[in-house]
Amino acid sequence: MKKFEEKTTHSKQLFKGKVISLKVEDVILPNGKEGKREIINHPGAVAIIAITDEGKIVLVEQYRKALERSIIEIPAGKLEPGEEPAVTARRELEEETGYGCHKLTYLQSFSTSPGFADEIIHLFVAENLYKIEEKAELDEDEFVELLEVTIEEAEEMVKDQRIYDAKTAFAVLWMRLSQK
Amino acid sequence: MKKFEEKTTHSKQLFKGKVISLKVEDVILPNGKEGKREIINHPGAVAIIAITDEGKIVLVEQYRKALERSIIEIPAGKLEPGEEPAVTARRELEEETGYGCHKLTYLQSFSTSPGFADEIIHLFVAENLYKIEEKAELDEDEFVELLEVTIEEAEEMVKDQRIYDAKTAFAVLWMRLSQK
Numbered sequence: 001m002k003k004f005e006e007k008t009t010h011s012k013q014l015f016k017g018k019v020i021s022l023k024v025e026d027v028i029l030p031n032g033k034e035g036k037r038e039i040i041n042h043p044g045a046v047a048i049i050a051i052t053d054e055g056k057i058v059l060v061e062q063y064r065k066a067l068e069r070s071i072i073e074i075p076a077g078k079l080e081p082g083e084e085p086a087v088t089a090r091r092e093l094e095e096e097t098g099y100g101c102h103k104l105t106y107l108q109s110f111s112t113s114p115g116f117a118d119e120i121i122h123l124f125v126a127e128n129l130y131k132i133e134e135k136a137e138l139d140e141d142e143f144v145e146l147l148e149v150t151i152e153e154a155e156e157m158v159k160d161q162r163i164y165d166a167k168t169a170f171a172v173l174w175m176r177l178s179q180k
Numbered sequence: 181m182k183k184f185e186e187k188t189t190h191s192k193q194l195f196k197g198k199v200i201s202l203k204v205e206d207v208i209l210p211n212g213k214e215g216k217r218e219i220i221n222h223p224g225a226v227a228i229i230a231i232t233d234e235g236k237i238v239l240v241e242q243y244r245k246a247l248e249r250s251i252i253e254i255p256a257g258k259l260e261p262g263e264e265p266a267v268t269a270r271r272e273l274e275e276e277t278g279y280g281c282h283k284l285t286y287l288q289s290f291s292t293s294p295g296f297a298d299e300i301i302h303l304f305v306a307e308n309l310y311k312i313e314e315k316a317e318l319d320e321d322e323f324v325e326l327l328e329v330t331i332e333e334a335e336e337m338v339k340d341q342r343i344y345d346a347k348t349a350f351a352v353l354w355m356r357l358s359q360k
Contacts, residue, residue: 003250004243004323014195015202017218020296022195022202027245035321037245038197040220042296063184064294065207065217070183071294078295108339110346113292113299114244114251115258116200116222121346141215143184159288166290166301166346173353180360 004030006037019043019078020117042119046089047076049107049171050099050126056148057175058129059168060096063143072147072157073168076121085122093126095138097146102128107174112166121167151175184210186217199223199258200297222299226269227256229287229351230279230306236328237355238309239348240276243323252327252337253348256301265302273306275318277326282308287354292346301347331355 006027015022021041029035050058063070077092079085086104093099107123138144149157154172157163163172186207195202201221209215230238243250257272259265266284273279287303318324329337334352337343343352 002243003241003325005250006243006245017204018216019218020220024197025245029321030243030323033320036198038199039246040200040296042293045295061183063182063186063210064291065186065205066219066296066298067291067294070185071291073294076295108341108349110341110344110349111244111247111251112346113222113297114247114253114345115225115256116220116246117293117297118246119293140213141209143210145183161288161290164290165294166292166350169288169290170346170350170353173350173357177353177357177360180357 006030006035009034038116040113040117040119042078042117043081044079044085044120044122045076046079046085046092046122046124047074047167047171048089048093048124048126049074049175050093050097050101050129051175052129052148054148056150057154057172058097058099059147059149059154059163060144061147062145071164072162073165074171076167086124089122089124089126094132096142096144098132099126099129100132101126102130110167110170123167123171151179186210186215189214218296220293220297220299222258222297223261224259224265224300224302225256226259226265226272226302226304227254227347227351228269228273228304228306229254229355230273230277230281230309231355232309232328234328236330237334237352238277238279239327239329239334239343240324241327242325251344252342253345254351256347266304269302269304269306274312276322276324278312279306279309280312281306282310290347290350303347303351331359
């Protein structure tokens with residue numbers, strides 16, 4: 001038995017959308033009492049630390065309806081069913097930035113909101129970038145603007161919260177540490 | 181108008197739970213077309229980088245039903261309605277670790293899953309820790325185990341994915357950078 005495991009006695013899906021679904025589960029807690037868990041299922045995503053030949057990191061600004069504001073992030077996108085994360089990573093990089101890459105390295109994965117969602121982000125580093133001639137099309141509901149900044153600038157943007165996104169903040173500090 | 185703003189034409193709440201609620205919104209995209217957004221509302225949370233007098237970081241291991249596994253995180257918890265994040269931070273630190281702190285510093289905030297959720301985590305650094313005599317009680321559905329590791333060990337745990345949580349991974353790299 002896993003540590004503090006919670007056994008499911010009943011699970012009901014209440015919503016199935018285009019991106020997420022929602023279920024409520026009745027569980028037996030480690031002390032034998034009953035509890036309820038509200039859980040969002042998400043297909044998982046990739047995010048890409050793309051580094052230009054000038055050593056700059058490629059960022060995208062986009063409107064996030066959940067936050068009702070636009071924020072600055074590293075390129076990222078959802079996995080299609082059955083898709084290898086590295087395939088998603090190359091596609092999202094092309095769609096969002098117009099860059100292809102000759103070198104793509106898997107870095108690591110992490111949960112973003114373990115308290116209520118199963119979303120996992122797989123993080124990649126893309127290097128040896130090249131501009132693709134015919135830029136791949138964005139999803140029809142996606143609008144992004146590109147920025148390229150030095151790692152030092154990006155670190156400042158984390159500190160003054162112009163970067164307001166956990167995966168991007170992690171990515172920037174990771175790059176910064178790898179320089180030291 | 182904000183960059184790439186999406187105007188809401190209709191919003192419907194489909195679920196209101198103990199922790200999260202779900203709404204689906206019809207929006208007008210920047211190109212004038214119609215779109216749909218699935219959005220999770222969350223009350224927001226705090227997370228605490230607690231550093232012992234020996235320079236170790238305090239971590240908690242707990243089962244996360246959404247992931248069906250236990251993971252290692254920095255102490256964290258949801259905001260109560262109208263609660264100041266610093267108050268939540270002191271309470272969650274006490275409840276989850278048995279530590280009070282003489283020094284609590286706000287570090288920064290970030291979104292965890294901007295693609296579908298409005299959750300914001302407010303990050304604090306807790307120093308000058310002391311063991312509280314009567315440990316505050318955890319929430320009735322919370323079970324955690326304490327770990328204290330050096331920042332170098334924690335960095336290794338990020339790299340080999342024993343730490344599998346975005347906020348904790350960020351926190352560890354932030355501490356590591358502040359040592360350099």
